Amino acid sequence: MTRVLKHLWDSTGMLLVFVGLFVGTSVFVPNFFSWVNMQGLSLSVATVGIIACTMLFCLASGDFDLSVGSVVAMTGVLTAVVINASGSVLLGVVAGVCAGGLVGVVNGIAIAQLGINALIATLATMQIVRGLGFIFSKGVAVGVSQPNFYLLGNSSLGGIPTPVWIMIGCFLVFGLVLNKTTFGRNTLAIGGNREAARLAGIAVPRSKITIFALQGLIAGLAGVVLASRMTSGQPNTAQGLELQVISACVLGGVSLTGGVGTMTGVIVGVLIMGTVENAMNLLNVPTFYQYLPRGGILLVAVLLDRLKQRPRA
Amino acid sequence: MTPPYLQFESLVKAFPGVRALDHVSFGVAAGSIHALIGENGAGKSTLLKILSGVYRPDDGRVRLGGEPRLFGSTAAAIAAGIAVIYQELHLVPELSVAENLFLGHLHQRCGWVLRRRLLEAARRQLLELGEDFDPSTKVGRLSIGQRQMVEIAKALARGAKVIAFDEPTSSLSHREVEQLFATVRRLKGQGRVLLYVSHRMEEISELCDAVTVLRDGRHVETLTSLTGVTHDRLVERMVGRPMSDLFRYTPRPHGPPALEVEGLEGPGLTAPASFVVAQGEIVGVFGLVGAGRTELLKLIYGATRATRGRVQVHGRLLVGHGPRAAIRRGLMLCPEDRKAEGLIPTRSVLENLNLSGRRHFSRLGLIIDERRERRSAQAQVDRLEIRTPALAEPVLHLSGGNQQKVILGRWLSEDIRVLLMDEPTRGIDVGAKSEIYGLIYELARQGFGVLVVSSELPEVLGICDRILVMRHGRIVAALPRSGATEERLLKLALPASGGAAGNGGDSVKNDNRNMAV
Numbered sequence: 001m002t003r004v005l006k007h008l009w010d011s012t013g014m015l016l017v018f019v020g021l022f023v024g025t026s027v028f029v030p031n032f033f034s035w036v037n038m039q040g041l042s043l044s045v046a047t048v049g050i051i052a053c054t055m056l057f058c059l060a061s062g063d064f065d066l067s068v069g070s071v072v073a074m075t076g077v078l079t080a081v082v083i084n085a086s087g088s089v090l091l092g093v094v095a096g097v098c099a100g101g102l103v104g105v106v107n108g109i110a111i112a113q114l115g116i117n118a119l120i121a122t123l124a125t126m127q128i129v130r131g132l133g134f135i136f137s138k139g140v141a142v143g144v145s146q147p148n149f150y151l152l153g154n155s156s157l158g159g160i161p162t163p164v165w166i167m168i169g170c171f172l173v174f175g176l177v178l179n180k181t182t183f184g185r186n187t188l189a190i191g192g193n194r195e196a197a198r199l200a201g202i203a204v205p206r207s208k209i210t211i212f213a214l215q216g217l218i219a220g221l222a223g224v225v226l227a228s229r230m231t232s233g234q235p236n237t238a239q240g241l242e243l244q245v246i247s248a249c250v251l252g253g254v255s256l257t258g259g260v261g262t263m264t265g266v267i268v269g270v271l272i273m274g275t276v277e278n279a280m281n282l283l284n285v286p287t288f289y290q291y292l293p294r295g296g297i298l299l300v301a302v303l304l305d306r307l308k309q310r311p312r313a
Numbered sequence: 314m315t316p317p318y319l320q321f322e323s324l325v326k327a328f329p330g331v332r333a334l335d336h337v338s339f340g341v342a343a344g345s346i347h348a349l350i351g352e353n354g355a356g357k358s359t360l361l362k363i364l365s366g367v368y369r370p371d372d373g374r375v376r377l378g379g380e381p382r383l384f385g386s387t388a389a390a391i392a393a394g395i396a397v398i399y400q401e402l403h404l405v406p407e408l409s410v411a412e413n414l415f416l417g418h419l420h421q422r423c424g425w426v427l428r429r430r431l432l433e434a435a436r437r438q439l440l441e442l443g444e445d446f447d448p449s450t451k452v453g454r455l456s457i458g459q460r461q462m463v464e465i466a467k468a469l470a471r472g473a474k475v476i477a478f479d480e481p482t483s484s485l486s487h488r489e490v491e492q493l494f495a496t497v498r499r500l501k502g503q504g505r506v507l508l509y510v511s512h513r514m515e516e517i518s519e520l521c522d523a524v525t526v527l528r529d530g531r532h533v534e535t536l537t538s539l540t541g542v543t544h545d546r547l548v549e550r551m552v553g554r555p556m557s558d559l560f561r562y563t564p565r566p567h568g569p570p571a572l573e574v575e576g577l578e579g580p581g582l583t584a585p586a587s588f589v590v591a592q593g594e595i596v597g598v599f600g601l602v603g604a605g606r607t608e609l610l611k612l613i614y615g616a617t618r619a620t621r622g623r624v625q626v627h628g629r630l631l632v633g634h635g636p637r638a639a640i641r642r643g644l645m646l647c648p649e650d651r652k653a654e655g656l657i658p659t660r661s662v663l664e665n666l667n668l669s670g671r672r673h674f675s676r677l678g679l680i681i682d683e684r685r686e687r688r689s690a691q692a693q694v695d696r697l698e699i700r701t702p703a704l705a706e707p708v709l710h711l712s713g714g715n716q717q718k719v720i721l722g723r724w725l726s727e728d729i730r731v732l733l734m735d736e737p738t739r740g741i742d743v744g745a746k747s748e749i750y751g752l753i754y755e756l757a758r759q760g761f762g763v764l765v766v767s768s769e770l771p772e773v774l775g776i777c778d779r780i781l782v783m784r785h786g787r788i789v790a791a792l793p794r795s796g797a798t799e800e801r802l803l804k805l806a807l808p809a810s811g812g813a814a815g816n817g818g819d820s821v822k823n824d825n826r827n828m829a830v
Contacts, residue, residue, distance in 0.1 A: 176680075180680050180681050180683075181675065181679050181680055181681060182671055182672050182675050182679075182681060185664060185667075185671060185681070188657075188659075188660060188664075189657045189660060189664070189668055192657035192658060192659045192660050193653070193654075193656060193657045193658065195653060195654045196648075196653075196654050196655050196656055196657055196668075197657065197668070198616070198635075198636060199614075199616055199636050199646060199648055199654055199655070200636065200668040200669040200723065201636045201637045201639075201640040201669050202637075202668070202669075203637060255659075259657065259658075259659035259660065260659050
């Protein structure tokens with residue numbers, strides 16, 4: 001019996017926490033459980049949610065990527081600059097996404113081929129890319145003159161905002177990739193034991209570069225979508241985003257040492273973060289105080305995870 | 314007669330699904346070396362963990378000098394004079410020997426470390442063990458044997474009365490084993506209580522005065538004298554069935570070459586290596602730890618890059634580098650350190666079994682066919698009799714023998730022709746050993762070429778058709794089975810100048826002939 005309960009907790013623990021939280025806020029926070037608020041909530045987590053999909057791969061393979069926040073800002077700026085210069089929305093979007101991918105490839109090569117620690121490598125690119133964002137924009141927000149571009153972030157389909165559809169699409173695609181493809185399984189194997197994976201014939205450097213390239217591409221996509229929502233590329237945006245994304249993943253039970261992680265976990269982590277922020281806003285908690293519960297929740301989540309992993313003694 | 318200093322009384326400890334200890338009682342006298350033997354899962358580790366305060370027993374108690382003592386924490390056990398020297402040593406490699414010795418209670422005044430007094434105390438402590446290396450050396454630069462001495466000195470520095478050794482010799486050379494034995498005997502002379510856990514029968518008959526056998530969490534017997542007790546008898550008691558012959562060697566016909574190595578050079582080798590393994594042949598590689606055996610296997614496999622030389626599998630040249638190329642040509646490696654190099658501990662049995670082969674189960678090289686994947690894994694579990702509650706069980710929870718089978722099973726779904734095995738039975742109990750040997754024979758009969766690295770003489774002599782001996786990074790001899798004896802192998806493997814060590818090595822192993830036959 002205890003074993004059954006334990007198994008239930010192992011597989012659905014954070015999901016139960018989220019359901020409890022959701023029901024609780026629905027009952028106690030006025031205006032929370034309404035269609036309009038749900039739209040707002042989902043839109044507010046879209047950027048974090050999209051990037052968390054590939055951050056899951058980075059963490060599962062035993063690395064992480066601190067440069068995503070800067071990539072979001074830089075690609076947004078670049079997209080705006082390219083659209084204004086060329087008059088083509090498509091060209092701007094492609095340029096933004098590809099620039100993100102390029103940063104990812106650089107990260108991947110630095111980490112997998114040159115053997116630089118992921119913390120250092122992405123800390124470096126984080127600053128370099130942030131700097132590029134300022135250079136491209138000359139330090140000020142770059143407004144986009146083509147209204148077509150605004151559609152990406154501000155339209156909706158069937159009552160659900162387009163960025164949320166993009167997030168849902170990312171959840172589905174990357175969930176599938178993690179569980180059903182050799183690439184996804186190899187990612188978890190590399191994080192679980194890099195040397196064993198290598199000796200079993202898995203191409204470790206190639207997989208890592210792919211993981212970081214994907215992370216860059218998706219961060220670039222998120223940057224473009226965010227710029228579209230704001231109708232401008234802003235070099236100052238998304239500061240600290242990388243830590244929010246990693247927090248969401250950890251909330252969802254992804255191990256920082258690699259080898260453990262599920263997409264459902266990440267989705268739950270993203271939703272828990274979004275729900276708490278949303279509830280605090282509805283309750284008019286002053287901004288300064290909102291930081292405290294955010295950090296507190298992360299601590300509690302990691303603690304729960306540790307309890308779960310305690311040996312069966 | 315006074316009662317034994319250390320007494321276990323009716324200890325019970327259960328984990329979900331297992332009774333790790335079931336009313337185990339026995340006593341260990343002061344001034345004697347008491348062996349504790351049993352297969353993996355017999356309850357030895359659980360017993361040590363109760364002794365050292367890691368676990369609390371569900372029932373029963375431990376008595377020290379007649380007083381019932383139970384330790385709520387490892388710190389309490391240490392304070393009561395109990396030390397356990399584990400297989401994996403618990404030292405900080407970046408700190409000096411002296412700092413490690415007195416970790417937690419350094420000589421200090423107002424928070425400042427008194428370096429001179431610290432080093433002096435450390436030197437005295439080491440001298441007590443007959444060691445005279447510099448206590449300011451970083452532990453990371455010591456040999457495994459020296460680190461073990463530091464661990465023992467640390468126990469003594471904390472005033473340990475009871476010292477338990479958990480398979481202390483598994484990574485020591487013969488010479489280091491001799492030094493360890495001398496130290497253990499010295500501790501015995503000081504009247505300490507010594508508990509010695511080991512898989513190696515020959516060590517027990519050489520070193521120990523008494524023995525306790527555990528099986529499936531139960532106490533089987535305690536013998537207070539080992540005179541006239543044969544290894545076979547002990548093994549029988551451990552396994553619970555007669556072990557007429559562990560190795561069951563039968564000759565096989567050999568075919569054309571399976572693996573040809575020509576002039577291979579690279580890190581860890583001091584001379585080019587050349588040899589051939591025929592199809593159906595089992596070739597052993599014997600040598601001391603550090604003789605370049607593991608390095609040789611890794612060079613053949615491409616896990617480290619060779620600077621020169623050729624490797625051919627079934628007459629086809631191995632082109633390119635790295636494990637991927639080797640696997641494509643039909644080479645496989647069972648690495649020495651299963652946990653560090655063989656398994657993905659966090660993942661399931663299924664995923665570990667399919668780690669390499671799952672690319673064959675994917676459609677368009679992309680989406681994995683989960684039914685085929687499960688079927689393949691289940692087939693390996695059935696064929697190798699891997700004991701696991703489920704395919705989804707984390708591989709971490711399996712016993713050593715079953716983990717080794719998972720690694721072997723990984724390769725049987727690939728098109729493999731040559732097996733490279735590094736210490737295939739290290740840390741595996743006798744029952745699982747004989748199953749692994751059976752599997753090696755079966756694969757050899759099917760025409761596999763097998764290269765087995767082992768530091769266990771009985772194993773090399775017991776299962777191999779031919780034996781290569783390595784010393785200082787080179788192959789110094791190749792002996793046919795008929796021409797190989799323990800004396801010859803040891804003489805070839807030991808450094809030429811080390812005559813004394815050679816004798817020591819002989820005496821370590823000269824009791825195990827009845828096991829090797």
